[in-house]
Amino acid sequence: EGRGGGGRGRRGLWGPWGSLSLLHSCRYFMNELGNTISAKRERGLITFHRWVMKLPVKFAKKLEPIKAELGKALSLSCELSQPEGTVVWRKDGTILKASKHYLMQEIGAKRVLVISSLRAEDKGEYSCETRNDQCTIQVTPTGTF
Numbered sequence: 001e002g003r004g005g006g007g008r009g010r011r012g013l014w015g016p017w018g019s020l021s022l023l024h025s026c027r028y029f030m031n032e033l034g035n036t037i038s039a040k041r042e043r044g045l046i047t048f049h050r051w052v053m054k055l056p057v058k059f060a061k062k063l064e065p066i067k068a069e070l071g072k073a074l075s076l077s078c079e080l081s082q083p084e085g086t087v088v089w090r091k092d093g094t095i096l097k098a099s100k101h102y103l104m105q106e107i108g109a110k111r112v113l114v115i116s117s118l119r120a121e122d123k124g125e126y127s128c129e130t131r132n133d134q135c136t137i138q139v140t141p142t143g144t145f
Helices: none
Strands: 013-015 018-020 026-030 036-042 045-051 059-061 074-080 088-091 102-107 110-115 124-129 134-139
Touching (some): 074 124, 074 134, 110 124
Antiparallel strands (some): 026 036, 036 045, 059 074, 074 110, 088 124, 124 134
C-alpha cells in the first residue's frame, strides 16, 4: 500500500502519521505537526496512540485604536493565530459577560466585542486575552448625547 494508506510492510508501518519501524516493542516519534505517536506490538497485535500537541493561541492582529462616540456602537476586534481558541474580554481587569450591552462574536480567527450604545461609564481599558497572550486598548468615549 502507499504512504497514506496506513499499510504494513516488512520494514514497518506507514500512514497519515508518517512511517514507523517496529524493531522494538514500543517506539515513539514526532511527526511534522508536533504530534507524538506511539506504537506497541504485543502477541501479533499493533496498538497505536496519538497525543496532539496544541500550539499556543496568540494574536495575529491586536486591538487597534478606534473612534469611540457616545451613543453609538463600538466594535473592538482582534485576530487569533488560529481559528480555534477561547478568549476572555475584560474591562479594567473585570471579566465581561455577554449581554445586551456587550455582544461577543467569533468569526473564524477573528474575535469581536461590540459595545452597544456607548456610555460615559464605558470609558476604560479593554483587553482580549488567551491563555498565552493578551492585547489591550484604552477606550475614551467622545461627544455628547
